[in-house]
Structures are given as C-alpha cells and as structure tokens.
Amino acid sequence: MLSLLIIIPLLGAGLTMVMPNGNKAKFVSLGSLTIAVLLTLITARQFNLSDGNFQLTETYGWVSLIGLDYSLGIDGISLPLVGLNMLLCWLITFAYNAQNDRSRLFYALLLLSNAGLTGAFCATNVLLFTIFYELELIPIYLLIAIWGSAKKEYAATKFLIFTAVSGVLILVGFLALGWLSANPTPTFDYVSLLGMELPLGVQTILLLILLAGFGIKTPLVPLHTWLPDTYVESSTSVAMLLGGLLAKLGAYGLVRYCMPLFPDAWHNLAPVMALWGGIGILYGAFTAIAQKDIKRMVAYSSIGHMSYILLAVSASNALSLVGAVSQMVSHGLILALLFYLVGIVETKVGTREIDVLNGLMNPIRGLPTTSALLILSGMASAGIPSLVGFVGEFIIFQGSYSTFPLPTIMAIVGTGLTAVYFVILLNRTCFGKLDNRSAYYPKVTGLEQIPSLVLTAFIVWLGVQPSYLVKWSEASAQVYGQSSIVISQLLKK
Numbered sequence: 001m002l003s004l005l006i007i008i009p010l011l012g013a014g015l016t017m018v019m020p021n022g023n024k025a026k027f028v029s030l031g032s033l034t035i036a037v038l039l040t041l042i043t044a045r046q047f048n049l050s051d052g053n054f055q056l057t058e059t060y061g062w063v064s065l066i067g068l069d070y071s072l073g074i075d076g077i078s079l080p081l082v083g084l085n086m087l088l089c090w091l092i093t094f095a096y097n098a099q100n101d102r103s104r105l106f107y108a109l110l111l112l113s114n115a116g117l118t119g120a121f122c123a124t125n126v127l128l129f130t131i132f133y134e135l136e137l138i139p140i141y142l143l144i145a146i147w148g149s150a151k152k153e154y155a156a157t158k159f160l161i162f163t164a165v166s167g168v169l170i171l172v173g174f175l176a177l178g179w180l181s182a183n184p185t186p187t188f189d190y191v192s193l194l195g196m197e198l199p200l201g202v203q204t205i206l207l208l209i210l211l212a213g214f215g216i217k218t219p220l221v222p223l224h225t226w227l228p229d230t231y232v233e234s235s236t237s238v239a240m241l242l243g244g245l246l247a248k249l250g251a252y253g254l255v256r257y258c259m260p261l262f263p264d265a266w267h268n269l270a271p272v273m274a275l276w277g278g279i280g281i282l283y284g285a286f287t288a289i290a291q292k293d294i295k296r297m298v299a300y301s302s303i304g305h306m307s308y309i310l311l312a313v314s315a316s317n318a319l320s321l322v323g324a325v326s327q328m329v330s331h332g333l334i335l336a337l338l339f340y341l342v343g344i345v346e347t348k349v350g351t352r353e354i355d356v357l358n359g360l361m362n363p364i365r366g367l368p369t370t371s372a373l374l375i376l377s378g379m380a381s382a383g384i385p386s387l388v389g390f391v392g393e394f395i396i397f398q399g400s401y402s403t404f405p406l407p408t409i410m411a412i413v414g415t416g417l418t419a420v421y422f423v424i425l426l427n428r429t430c431f432g433k434l435d436n437r438s439a440y441y442p443k444v445t446g447l448e449q450i451p452s453l454v455l456t457a458f459i460v461w462l463g464v465q466p467s468y469l470v471k472w473s474e475a476s477a478q479v480y481g482q483s484s485i486v487i488s489q490l491l492k493k
Contacts, residue, residue: 001043001056002072002122005082006115008036009089013111022103026093029107033090033114040086044472047079052475054124054191062128067178067188071125076476077255077325078121080469081248084332085121087458088244089114091451092237095340106147106237109139113241120249126174126257127188133249134167140238140246147235155233162216162226169213170253173206177261194260203265210258211273217250218306221280231299236343239295243302244336248328251309255324259313260480266316271404274314278410280307285417289424294345294352297425298338301381304414305331311407312396318474318481320399325473327392330380330462334389337377337455344370344448345429348441354425359434360441370444371430373452378422380459383415387463391470 012032019025047055054073062070074082089110096106116135123129137160145156178186181196198206216223227247231239259266284304291297305327312324345360346352348367361371380387383394393415401408462469 001039002058002074004039005036005043005122006119008032008039009111009115009118013108013115016104016107016111019104025104025107026096029093029111030090032111033086033093037086037090040083043074044079044083047074047472049471050475052076052477052479057124067186068127069125069189071128071189072122073124074122076473077252080325080329080472081121081252082118084248084329085114085117085245088240088332088336091336091454092240095451096237102146106143109143110241112136112139117245117249121252124190125188126178126190126193130167130171130174133170136246137163137167140241143238143241144230144234147238148233151229151233155229158226159230166213166216169209173209173213177206200264200268203262204268207258207262207265207269210253214250214253214258217253218247218309219250219303220276220307220310221283221303224303227303228296228299231302232293232296236339239339240336243339244332247302247306248332251306251324251328254310254313255321259316270314270316274311274400274404274407277307277311277314278407280304280310281411281414282417285414285421289417289421292354294342294354294425294429295339297421298335298342301418301421302335304418305381308393308396308411311400311404311411315400315403316481317399317403318477320396321477321481322470322473323392323395323399325477326395326469329469330388330392333455333458334377334380337373337452337459338381340452340455341370341374341377344444348444354428357429358432361430362434365434365440367441367444369449373456375426375430376456377459378426380463382419382422388459388469390463391466395470
C-alpha cells in the first residue's frame, strides 16, 4: 500500500510528459493524485489508532552491504502529513491553469515532489529517508526557476544552496550514526538505531549536525534567510507547495529523528531549544508586522508558526508531541489558503502592496468572497477558537508550559502579535473605499474558488471537530513521549 502511494505519482509524472498538450497532462496528473488520495483514505481506514508503532510495513533488501534497505512504515506522526501532502498536491494541480505545453513539465515536477515527500514521511531506513529527502530538491528548484517572478533565478539558486547544505548535513549525521552502530556491519534501520547507547558527547555532536540540517528546511531562525525570497518569488502554486508541505519535512525531522535518536543530548539542550523556539516565534511576528507586501508578510509569519513546533518538541511529552503534529497539519492548511488567496488578489488587482490595496470587501466591484476567506484564514492563523489554528497551538501550550513556562509565554505573546499583523493587513486591504475610477476588478470564477473553499472547509471542520486531527498521533506520541515525562519532572526540580 505504501509503495503504491509513491509509485502512482511517479507513473503519473512519466505519463504527463508524453501527453500531447497541457490539458491532457492535467487530466492525467489529477487522475493519478485522485488514486493516491483514495489509497491514502484506505490506509487511514486500515490504520490501528491504538498502536503507536509503525504499521503496514514493507521491507526489501536493496544495498545490504551498506545497510540501505527499501523499508517503509507509517505511524501516527507520518500518516497526517501524508494525507496533507496528497490533499494539497491535488488542489495545486486542480488550481493550476494549463496554458501551454510547458504545463506538462509543471505537473511532472509536482508529482515527483509528491512522491519524494511521501517516501520521506514513510521511510524507516534513514539512508532511504535521505534519498527521498533529496528527491524533491531538483523538481522544486525547477518549479521556482521556471515559473517564478522577476528574481526567480536568484531565489531558486538560494533555495538550492541552502537545501543542498541541509541534505549534506543530514547525510553526514546519519552516516556517522550508522557507522557507530556497526556490529559487525552498519545499520541504518530506524528502529534498530533507537536502541543505541552512545556517549553524551557523541550524541551532542550528531544532534547538532542534524538539528542544523533540519533547521534549515523548517526553517528556524537564523537559518531562515532563504525562505522570504523563495516564497515571494515563487508562483502561487509553488508557494503553496513550499509553505504547506516542504517546510513540514524539516519539522518532521525534528520530531522523528532529532529527539528520539539522541534522548540524553536532546534533553540537555531542551531548555536552550525551547528558548530558541520562543525567540523564533517573536521574530517571525515582529518582522511580519513590518512588511508592506502581503506575500512577504505571510512568508515571515510562517517562520514564527514553525517555531511553535520546536517549542513542542523541546518539551517532548506526549501532549506536546500531539500538538506538534497538529500544528504541522493546521499550519500547512492555513498557509496554503493564505498563499492561494494572495495569488488571487495579485492576479485580479495587479499588486500585493498593502498601502495600495483598499476596499476589496466591496460586494459589487471588489473581491468579496476572497476578502471574506482572507479574514477567516487570518483568524485561523491567529489561533481563534473553532478554527484549526487554535488546536495545535493550544495543545502545545498545555504540553510545554509546565516544563518551559517562559518560552511558552513568549509563544502566547507571539500568538497575540499574529492577530496584530493580520488586523493591519485586513483593515488596510479588505475595508475602506475603492477608487471609483480604476477599481473594476475581474470576478473570481467558481472554479477559481474551489481550492480556497475546500481548504476553508478543512480549517473549519478540524477546528470544530479537533478529535479528527489529534486522534491519529495520540498513540505514537505516547511511544515517543514516555521517557520524556521523567525528564520533565527532573527539569522542574
């Protein structure tokens, strides 16, 4: 089942390239992703919520001499992210307008990225994870470089350099970990590595290497400098992919690898990392307030919201880990919706400048539906109850406050600042009067509204019924959070 989730998008990528035109390529891409979505639903149906270990596992020998096996499995940490990957890629494919033959390449690259992300989330061999981790590098580089805006080459090159460094650091860390396990041959099986006992100094060095690698991808301050330019210069579809999915791969690495593989070093550094997370949250909020470009404001807000996950993993108890997974999913949905709505505004109005936009809520000549959804997405990002953004943040606060009260208070302040910059954004763009001479904006068609309405439905549904979001990760969080309960008690003493 898990192999099919990877193979079908890969086959779809190959088929799109032989289609005679972009419209048929879109049909093939949507068809392959629809099958993948259905298989994901079947996987969820087969998933045992009471089992926190890997399920539906597959293991095949590959290059056994170096410890590389084709080994897949899924648990409560990876399943929600696989579902998010399928949903957002389907919506991105649906929303993209196939205007020319180059669209075939777009769909193929998107499907390759989808397969790479699914493989990374499901890999249970750390070398196999590294292969999938790097698989999405070139496709996304091309998506930025070909379909980006004015400074797309600069942004794509910056993304490529930072992501390549991230991959090298992760590969070095995993190779060192595997070689240290050699008895008599190295092993890169994730479950086997969990039981390794390493000296504290070795753990600390390897943890810092992986923390830097995954911190670049997340991204964490000050490793974030590639993000604003990359998000802003990317097309709307690629920005949805980057913010909604790619950043989650870095956060997933923190939860899956950094914390469990190096427990002693992690808990020694946990107070510093919790403070690091709190600083990142405040930094993202304050820099977002200072922006005049809507897209750049949303990009900087992403930096702050991803730092919530570092705070959650630093606390490393079962409750905070459930919050970390919930935050990854909720942030992916909200950010994808924000980038999509910003893209509509830019397309219809011709600008993203806050000082220029005004009165978009006008029901006759403005963009009333887009403005209403923009208000809702801003409320969700600010953590308003009954919307999905509240779920992850509230659980993180509950799980981290007893262990790290000061960073948690910093995070709560950051949530308040999120409301500030979205109020500034919405007040200046959605309300006020339109210019009677120039403001006759094209209407948003029904097809253009479908992706935003689907994302909005998930944001509201999972906010009203959060159990449908958190239930998947509860058992796995108990498995990874058991040993951290004792550490939390020691830290309080």
